[in-house]
Structures are given as C-alpha cells and as structure tokens.
Amino acid sequence: MPDANPRIPFQMEGDAPPLPPFRGKRVIVNLAVNVEHWPFDQPMPRAVLPPPHGIRAVPDVPNFTWVEYGLRVGMPRLLELCRQLGIRASNLSNSEICTHYPRLAEAMLKAEWEFVGHGLYQRALATFENDAEIVEQCLAVMRGFSGQKVRAWLGAGLSEKADTPEVLLRHGITYLHDWLVDDVPVWMTTAEGPLLSIPYTVELNDVPVYVIGQHTSSALADRIRDSMAFFARDGFSRTRVMTIALHPHVIGVAHRMESFTAVMQELADHPEVSFATSSEIGDWYAWLHPAPA
Template sequence: MADGTIGSSLRGRLDYQPIHQRPLLKLPDGARVAVWTIVNIENWQPTKPMPRTVLPPPMGQPLLPDVPNWAWHEYGMRVGFWRFHEVLSSRGLRASFALNGSCCELYPQACQAAFEAGWDFIGHGFVQQPMHRTADQKGAIAETIAAITKFTGRPPRGWESPGLTETDETLDFLAEAGIEYVADWVLDDQPVTLRSRAGNIVSVPYTVEINDVVMTAIQQAPADEIFRRGRDQFDRLYQEGKDIPRVMAISIHPYLTGVPHRIKYLEALYDYILGHDGVMMWTGAEILDWYKAQIRKDG
C-alpha cells in the first residue's frame, strides 16, 4: 500500500478533510447527534501481568498471580456488568458489546444477556493484550471472529483493538477478515473512510475522553466525572450538530463505572441525553449503515 506523504503509513490510510469542508451528512428526522455506548468486557489472565492495576504491589515487587487486581476486574463481570445491563435495558437502549473472543466461554451468561438484548457484538481481541504483543495477529483476529460467530450465529462487523493498539498491518488484517468498522482511530466527530489493501473500512468515532479507563483508572477523577464531562461533551456536540451532525461515544467497563458509587452518574448521563430531542441512540453497526447510505447517496 502506498505510504502517506509524511513518512507514516497511518497517514496513507485517509486524507485530511476538515469537518466543515465535506459533503453534508444528514441524520434521520433532522437529528443532531448519534450517541453510541460501548460496553467492554475482557479476559484478564491471572497468570500474566494485569492490563491495569488499582493496588500497587507490596514493596514495589510485582507478584503473580496478582489476586487483588485480577479480582478488581472480576468484580465487574460478576456484578458490575449486570448493573450496566439493567441501566441500558430499563431505558430501552442497546450497546455495542466489545468483547475478547475468549469471553464467550469465560462469561457465557453475560454474553447471552447481551445477545438477547440485541447488542452489537464487536471484536476486542481474543484476550486482553496489545496487538503489538500478539504473535499472530491474523490468527487472533480469526479466532475472535470465530468465537463470536459461534455464539451469536453471525460474524462481528466491528472491531476495537485492546487498548486501541494497532501495528501497521492490523487494519489490513481486519479488512481481509471481513471487519467493516473499527473504533481505534479516535480522530473525528463523524465516521470516516480508511483505506486498506483489502478495500475500504470505516472508522466510527470512539473516545478517549468519555471513557472510564481514562477518567477513572488513569486520571483518577471523582466518581461523577462521567456525568459532568459527558454532559459537557454532549452539549457542545448537540449545539454544533444543528449545522453538521456529530457522533458521540460513551465507553464503559464493568469494573470501573459498574461499581456502586459510580453507576448513578452513568444513569444521570443517559437521562440527561434522553431529555433532548434530535438524538439517535444507536449502536456502532447502525452508525456504520447510516454512514454508508449517506456516502452512497453523495457518491
């Protein structure tokens, strides 16, 4: 594939196009914002270092198995996930379900609940580790797609790499495997088309801002940050969406926002958003289909 003009293959994936200099996209019924929620569930392997930690190791000496930090995450699957399920279901909302492929066997009840709720299953690696540390990316992608297909009866259309990590070849591998959209490219408020050696693949706007890993695990913000920051994010996108429609992502993890002292702020954010007209509460696949229909019409 031809490289970009500034020495990075990433730049060769898409052209620079300011948001106000594009063909105008239109949401149904004059809506201003499409909001999608990404619920992330992961396989943290007890015999390996944890993807994140809440409790530093005693005397600075990492120990395996890392019981407290593994259990911190496991709480999310045993309890926190079910809070998410209730919050979304009680409001008639469906999520995009970003899961490690191995979670289909590890957490079958959670996966079944998401399936029955009509959530959009998307690949999130086979286990929770960076794509750079995955010895056989093509194999891991194929294994993830196979696990989700076996569980749901259909292959996932979307993909979110663990930690949003990609190598120069990841996008090509994903497109070759039939993935239609990715959430790794956090660079726009609208979907954009990315080039791969297997044809085009769409970037659906994801977020590292309204993302509880960043707010809670990294920045250690107060419990209500997802509401305060989410409300402010929505307000600006809603204002701008009057002229140019926008997409807003809310990325949540059961072990973070699914805990008792944070869950009410997620509820408050959804209730705030739902109090506005002109909002489409969609999944990633629905945003993809809307975008593809728009660009076909313009093309």
C-alpha cells in the first residue's frame, strides 16, 4: 500500500538517528519574516476588518493600509531588533517588494537577510494558470535585485499545484518551506529529483496566533518560551529547527513588539540556540545527509 504522503516517506521522531548539534547548539531558530505586497486594485488576501454591510469593496482601504503599516512601521522595528541582536533573518518576500517598495528591499539587503521566494505578490500560486511563469518572473526579479541565488521558497498562503515542487526545482529552488511535516529537514521526491523540505510553522506564526486565534499580545512569546521549556525537559537531546513565522503588520505593532522583543533577547542569550536562515539550514542538512540517488 502506498504511503499517505506522496512526497515524503513517513517516519516518526526517533526513527532516524539524532542530528548532531548545529554550530554546537541544539535549537536552530529561523526567523522567517513574510514581507508582502497586497495590490491596492485587487481584493485583499485576508481581512482584519470585515467589510461594512458584508459588501467587499475594491479598493479595500482599511485592509490595504493595515498591511502597508507593517511595511512602513513594523519592518523598521524588526530590522532594528535583528540588528541589535545580531540576527540574520530569512526574508520571505513577494518579488514586487523589490519593485514597489525598493527602499525596504534595500534595507533588508543591507541587513544581509536571505531573500526567499514568495511569489510575485500575495496571491496563492494555485490560482494562477501560468504558475511556472509566475515562479520564473518572481525569481528573476529577486535574483537580479539581491544578487543572491535565491534557493529557498515559501508559497503565498503555502499554496501549491500538484506539480509545484517540480516547477520550483526546474527554476533552481532546492529548499521548500510549504510542507509542515517535521522539526528537521526531510528529503521529498519529485519527478525532477530530490527537493529538501525545510521546517516552517503555523504554530509559532503570528497570523494564526493573532489574526485567526485572536490571542493576547504576549501569546506568541508564551508559545516560544513553552517550546524551549519542552526541549529543555528532554535535555535538548535532539537538534531541532524552530521556525518563527512573522508578518510585520501583525507582530510589528507596539503592543506585541514589547513581549516579542523580550523573548527574542532570551533566545539570543540561550546557550542552546543558534539563529540561521533557510538556506543555511538546508546547506547544513544536505551536507550531513546528501540527496538520495
């Protein structure tokens, strides 16, 4: 009988030997900052404010400006926090950030953040008929702007078509965040060859926590602390990736930044934590466990 998962063979934690420490640490923290362009002349991907009378309007001024506030105000706060703590983040960015918000894209480039593909603008890849062209256009812009190879990808809304992994691999993507199956990288199969799945999260993610779950301002920090406490309970016996997924319009507001800044300082000071970007994690794992033949 075939595996339920068509891409990644099933295994349970403990089936494989533990990974060695990463730079001498057992917890690899990937600060994954989603930097998105929501086009003003299109329906918004998500709404923090329901439409009056139940009638959606275009332009959707309150929800567009909710997101642009994050680019104007939230991003400088996150950039400064990372600068103070010496963290190089992963910039999971729509490529139109480079063309519509070049000042911001230049700031992330200057901060030496890794550019990770995230589509042209914030629209699910599965909704495009010409998805391969969208991937090609996105990566051409990001690579041209950043001078980076751009080898990692997160689909907008984690959306894929049946052949998206093959499309990505053909366009030079080797690391994919869409598959949320494990706390460590795992090899996945495609018709084009192996592709490495890199951990992502909907649990330590500000959108499910705050926008969907409507939890209190310190909830994300509480989840991060509880995760670290659980890892400590087993003596940090296994090396794990702890991705923290952020959106500047959500985490970057003042009442959430206070508790988030405090917990980030705790992580930066923790003897078992090392920060790494998407491709740094992928390169490390692929060196330890090369792609299957």
